[in-house]
Amino acid sequence: MSKDERGRATRRGQPFLEEPEAKPFWASLREHKLTAQRCASCQKIFGFPPQSHCPHCLSNEFKWVELSGKGTIYSHIAYHRAWHPAYQDKVPYNVSLVDLDEGGRLVTNVVGLPPEQVKIGMKVEVIFEDTADFTLPKFQPAK
Amino acid sequence: MTNLSGKCAIVGMGETVVGKRPDATTNSLHLEAIKACLDDAGIKASQVDGLLTNQPLNDSHRSYATKLSHMAGIDPLFATDLALGGATPIAMVQHAVMAIEAGMATTVVCVHARKRSTADPSPGHPIRRGDEHWEEPWGHFAAAGGHAFAAARHMYEFGTTSEDLAHVAISTRYHASLNKNATLRKPMTMEDHQNSRMIVAPLRLLDCSLESDGGGAVLVTSAERARDFPKKAVSILGMGQHHPHWSLLDAPTLTTLGGKKSSETAYRMAGLKPKDMQFAQIYDCFTITALITLEDYGFCKKGEGKDFVKNGRITIGGQIPLNTHGGLLSQAHLEGQLHITEAVKQLRGNEVEPERQVKNAKVGIVSGHGGSLAMHATMILGAL
Numbered sequence: 418m419s420k421d422e423r424g425r426a427t428r429r430g431q432p433f434l435e436e437p438e439a440k441p442f443w444a445s446l447r448e449h450k451l452t453a454q455r456c457a458s459c460q461k462i463f464g465f466p467p468q469s470h471c472p473h474c475l476s477n478e479f480k481w482v483e484l485s486g487k488g489t490i491y492s493h494i495a496y497h498r499a500w501h502p503a504y505q506d507k508v509p510y511n512v513s514l515v516d517l518d519e520g521g522r523l524v525t526n527v528v529g530l531p532p533e534q535v536k537i538g539m540k541v542e543v544i545f546e547d548t549a550d551f552t553l554p555k556f557q558p559a560k
Numbered sequence: 561m562t563n564l565s566g567k568c569a570i571v572g573m574g575e576t577v578v579g580k581r582p583d584a585t586t587n588s589l590h591l592e593a594i595k596a597c598l599d600d601a602g603i604k605a606s607q608v609d610g611l612l613t614n615q616p617l618n619d620s621h622r623s624y625a626t627k628l629s630h631m632a633g634i635d636p637l638f639a640t641d642l643a644l645g646g647a648t649p650i651a652m653v654q655h656a657v658m659a660i661e662a663g664m665a666t667t668v669v670c671v672h673a674r675k676r677s678t679a680d681p682s683p684g685h686p687i688r689r690g691d692e693h694w695e696e697p698w699g700h701f702a703a704a705g706g707h708a709f710a711a712a713r714h715m716y717e718f719g720t721t722s723e724d725l726a727h728v729a730i731s732t733r734y735h736a737s738l739n740k741n742a743t744l745r746k747p748m749t750m751e752d753h754q755n756s757r758m759i760v761a762p763l764r765l766l767d768c769s770l771e772s773d774g775g776g777a778v779l780v781t782s783a784e785r786a787r788d789f790p791k792k793a794v795s796i797l798g799m800g801q802h803h804p805h806w807s808l809l810d811a812p813t814l815t816t817l818g819g820k821k822s823s824e825t826a827y828r829m830a831g832l833k834p835k836d837m838q839f840a841q842i843y844d845c846f847t848i849t850a851l852i853t854l855e856d857y858g859f860c861k862k863g864e865g866k867d868f869v870k871n872g873r874i875t876i877g878g879q880i881p882l883n884t885h886g887g888l889l890s891q892a893h894l895e896g897q898l899h900i901t902e903a904v905k906q907l908r909g910n911e912v913e914p915e916r917q918v919k920n921a922k923v924g925i926v927s928g929h930g931g932s933l934a935m936h937a938t939m940i941l942g943a944l
C-alpha cells in the first residue's frame with residue numbers, strides 16, 4: 418500500500434481493511450464467507466457499509482451472520498474508460514449493484530459472462546476473489 | 561409558519577469567464593466572482609454582512625467562507641461553508657434567505673468557484689466523498705458510473721434509449737452555441753452523439769458534462785432593501801430540498817430522485833405549478849440527470865421523459881426551454897452556480913444574447929443535484 422507525504426496509507430482502488438466497523442466483514446471474506454450485521458432488536462440486515470448502530474432502529478446490538486450469497490442485479494454498467502491504471506487492460510468491464518436476498522446491496526462485479534450479457538433482474542450468487550491482501554466478493558449468474 | 565415566498569430577492573450576480581483558466585487559482589476565481597457580483601449590484605464589500613460558499617475540494621481551504629470574507633474585505637455577521645455537492649449553490653441562496661429573515665444578516669453573497677480544467681497547485685490534500693472504498697475495489701471510480709446505473713435502470717423500467725438522452729445534449733449544445741461565454745459552441749447532431757465513444761455504458765462521451773475553471777456569485781437581500789439596488793430584482797419565490805439516500809448502496813430507487821419532494825416543497829411555497837414555469841435551469845451533470853429531474857419536477861409523468869425531451873419542447877421557443885446557457889454539458893461545469901446566474905439574467909430580460917432569451921420571462925425553476933444522485937435543492941425565481 419502506498420503512503421502519502423504525511424505517512425497515511427493511500428488506498429485509491431483498494432478496500433480499507435482496518436475500518437473498525439468493517440473489520441469482521443473483511444475477515445470473514447478471507448474464509449470465503451459473505452457476512453452482514455443482523456440487528457438484535459428489529460432483526461433486519463443493516464446493509465453496507467457496516468456501521469455501529471442499526472440504520473432501521475438505531476439499536477447498537479447486532480450479530481454478524483453469514484448470508485446465502487444469493488442476490489438480484491438492480492442495475493449494471495460497463496466501464497469503457499479506465500480511471501485507474503490497474504483497469505487499463507480490463508475495459509470494458511462490468512460493475513453491478515447487487516441486492517442481496519437477505520437485505521443490503523453491494524457495488525460489485527458480475528463475472529463469467531461478457532458485460533453486454535449482464536441483465537437487470539438476473540439472479541446471481543457470490544464467488545470469492547482472493548488477492549495477496551484481501552478477498553473481494555464478486556458474483557456470477559446463479560446456477 | 562411564515563411563508564418566505566417573495567421575502568428576499570437576488571439583487572446582484574457575477575460570472576467569471578469559464579473554460580480553461582491556467583493562470584487563475586481557486587482563491588482568485590472566487591474573488592473574481594465576488595467582485596463581478598458586487599460591481600453588478602453597485603455596492604462595496606463593506607456593505608455585505610454575510611457570505612456563503614461551497615466547501616472547496618482541498619483541505620487547505622477549511623472554514624473557507626470566513627477566509628474568503630476577509631480576503632474580499634467583508635466583515636460577516638453570518639458565514640458558513642455548505643457541503644451538498646452540486647446542490648450547494650441553490651442551498652446557499654436558501655440559507656441566505658433564512659439568515660436574512662432571522663435577522664442575522666441583511667446582504668449576503670453566495671459564491672462558488674472551481675478550478676478543475678487546469679491544475680490548481682495547492683498546499684493541501686484533496687477532499688473525497690468518503691465511501692469510495694466501498695466502490696473502487698470493484699472498479700467503480702466515477703460519477704459517470706453512478707449516473708450510468710440510473711440511466712441503465714431508467715432504460716429498463718421505461719424503455720428510454722441512448723438516442724432519447726441525445727436530445728438533451730443536442731438542445732443544450734444549441735443553447736451553448738448562442739452563448740458567448742460557453743466552452744463548447746459547435747452544434748451537435750444525433751450522429752455526433754451516437755458516434756461519441758462509450759465512457760461508462762450506457763453513457764457516451766456526449767452524455768457527460770465538462771470539467772471547468774470558473775465561478776459565479778449572487779447577492780441576496782430582503783425584498784424591501786432590494787428596491788435600493790440599481791438592477792431589476794429577482795424574487796425568490798420557492799425553495800425546497802430532499803436528500804433521499806447517501807450512496808448507491810442505500811438508494812431506494814435511482815429513477816426518482818430528490819427532485820420530486822424538493823420541487824413539491826418549492827411549488828407549495830411559491831403557490832405555483834410546473835405549468836407556470838417558463839424555463840428550467842436543470843442540473844445536467846449527465847443527460848440522464850436532466851431527464852429524470854424534468855420528470856421529478858412534474859413537467860411530464862415518470863417514464864415519459866424520453867418523449868418529452870423531443871420535438872423542440874426543451875429548446876428556446878419551446879414549451880419549457882432547458883438550460884438556456886448551455887448547462888454543465890456544454891457551457892461549463894460549476895456545480896450549477898451558473899444555472900442560478902442564468903436564471904437571474906433571463907428574468908432581468910435584457911442580459912443574454914437575444915436568440916436565447918425566453919420571451920417575457922416572469923418565472924422559472926432551477927435545480928441542483930449532488931453526490932451519488934443523493935442530494936437535491938430547488939429554487940423558483942420570479943421577476944418582480
Ligand SMILES: [Zn+2]
Nearest residue numbers: 456459471474
Ligand atoms: Zn434494528
